[in-house]
Amino acid sequence: MIILSIDTSCDETSAAVTDKTKVISNIIWSQASQHADFGGVMPSLAQRLHKERIDWVVDRALSTAHCSLSTDIDAIAVTVGPGLAISLEVGISKAKELAQKYNDILPALKSGVSLQRRMTYQRSIHLRSKLRSVLECCYKPIIPVNHIEAHLLSPLASPSTDHRPPTTFPALGLVVSGGNTQLILIEKIGKYKILAQTVDDALGEALDKAARLLGLGYPGGAILEKIARVGNPDAYTLPSPLIDDKIKNRFSYSGLKTAMYRLIEKEKPLTKEKIYNLAASFQEVAFDHILNVLSYQINHQPLAISHFLLGGGVASNNLLRSKLRKLLRPYEITLHVPYTKKLCGDNAAMIGVCAYLKSRNAKNLNAKLKSIDREPRMKIA
């Protein structure tokens, strides 16, 4: 099943072609630019809404995959939420436009229309209205996809068709990005339970903001990781968030952010070494908070879990990966991360893979075109 997928949930404009779980092409607009070769620059809102971006990425995704929309693509998948409403709209309307333009039945119907010209007037009117109603409901199937679910299942994407990571459900999943931090129990694909989520900032957002407090610009999560590698994580003591919680079912970064602000004020003027140490100390506490909640949830999990999926922009952070691996090892839980870091940040390939995994129970393929709409605050469970 070959899917053209589109994601325009927030900052990125992306399109991809996937075959089942295999990624054939995965085009992200910002990566085309010098700036974003490196990830990091915030596009202006106007740029995010540029129509030319969506056309360009879709064309590029198809041409890189050597696919023709009319003959090779079986379905179109698109992110419907959560995200910024006006951004989501760009992707959804593009998907609808393509679905209607390139439906399989249209060419056949067109020849039918020329045939009907030769028919009697009466019959032709009857046929025409019938044809019109058929036309209105035929299009390439569109599969609406939840952006968080796509991040969650992104470790299941593969570079080749026969290379899907072996996972069994129930499994645990963690989505950590600029907009979300959710620990999710995956009972099976399509059935989820949120075990913990953030009550204020997302993890990626907290890292970006810490970088900004350190005078590293915004978003600075990526550079924070880089310089934290040379810093000493024990140089400063920052308070672990929500350490007193009896039931650990939430994440919070507001208190840590404040503590960081105070600490930086105290340490000013900042030297290079101080910045490195502050970055390392903040990252350490921010990640340990995740591990803290996670280990509670594993210990209180009645179901037998042997797989853990990690997705989202912060999933590319090597320190977080190694910390998770270390935590999961004694429980004999295998950590799965996306096979390339390009699948961590926002991208359309994960949308295509998610659409395929979900559409195997078919009913998603029957979504009516009109019923597909943006859901800016869409929930996964």
Next chain:
Amino acid sequence: MYNSHMRIIKENPNIIKLAVDALKQGGLVIFPSETTYGIAADATNPMAIKKLNNYKKRPIGKPYSVAVSNIKMAEEYVSLNNTARNIYKEFLPGPVTVVSYGKHKLTKGVESETGTLGIRISSYALVCQIVKDLRVPITATSANASYMKRPYKISDILGNISDKQKGLVDLIIDAGELPHNEPSTVIDTTLDDPVALRQGEIKFTDKNEVLSRSEESTQNIAKELFQKYESYLGKRPIIFALIGEMGTGKTQFTKGLGKVLGIKEEIVSPTFNLVNTYTLSPVRYTLNHIDAWRIQGPKELETLGFLKTIEDKNMVIAIEWADRVMSEIKKQREHALIIWVKIKYGKKENERLISWGTL
């Protein structure tokens, strides 16, 4: 069509002059750097940039970052704020690209559509010397065509481009296979520009100030403030314009508004999404939670549907970093009740001073 002029020369001390001459004549030069092989064009020469666009095959409207030789040279082309200065001091020369507002002195298309420009100072001596001798910035884009593999050796480049593209290149400086370093990290400093910050404009009377000792008490203050003005709702929308540094509790304040409105959903930071809308069902009031920090100018606020939300008389709007869009909010004085709320750090860890006024 293969260009017989394209020269591939091993890196040597005499090559700097060759490269500078080629660039002066509007040529394209492929050079080694501390990250990947880059392709240079004189960033002040429109013909050279046109040639580069053809080489890179990139979509319209994609900016190039440029390499300069030192911070002084950078200042000729961009305005540096404090954040930028700090980063130059700490990380340059090195694999970091710093984005600032440009001074529009370079060829059109080098700066971004919004007038920002990414600047690098290479720690690779050869690159620095070329820029120094040329005396104008060169483009510092990687030498692959858009979407091709990162070039760490010359064959990575030549194997992936057409003869036509090869024909556009005048000189290749071959330094063998480069260490596989990551591309440079890009840092945007324009969001820290204090252009919109005119906090002095809002005056608060002394009496409208309370001390918050915890997140809960900040939420409670929001609740009480809302109840004080609740009777306006239905006649006019209420805007809570929140001003306060990072970590002071603007989102906490909004959580309090959510609670008093009866919104069950968790109210989280809108920084990433820019705006979060919470609707009560059955619909009575709607809470629009906006983060203006990433909003660049009044037009963007409009794009987010700000003016349209004001039309809804049952709307409660909380805008974080309201000082960045102060004039836009003030324009709504006739149509909405505007409550300016300022949150400042207090003396003790959890203390905040919260003051307000309906200007």
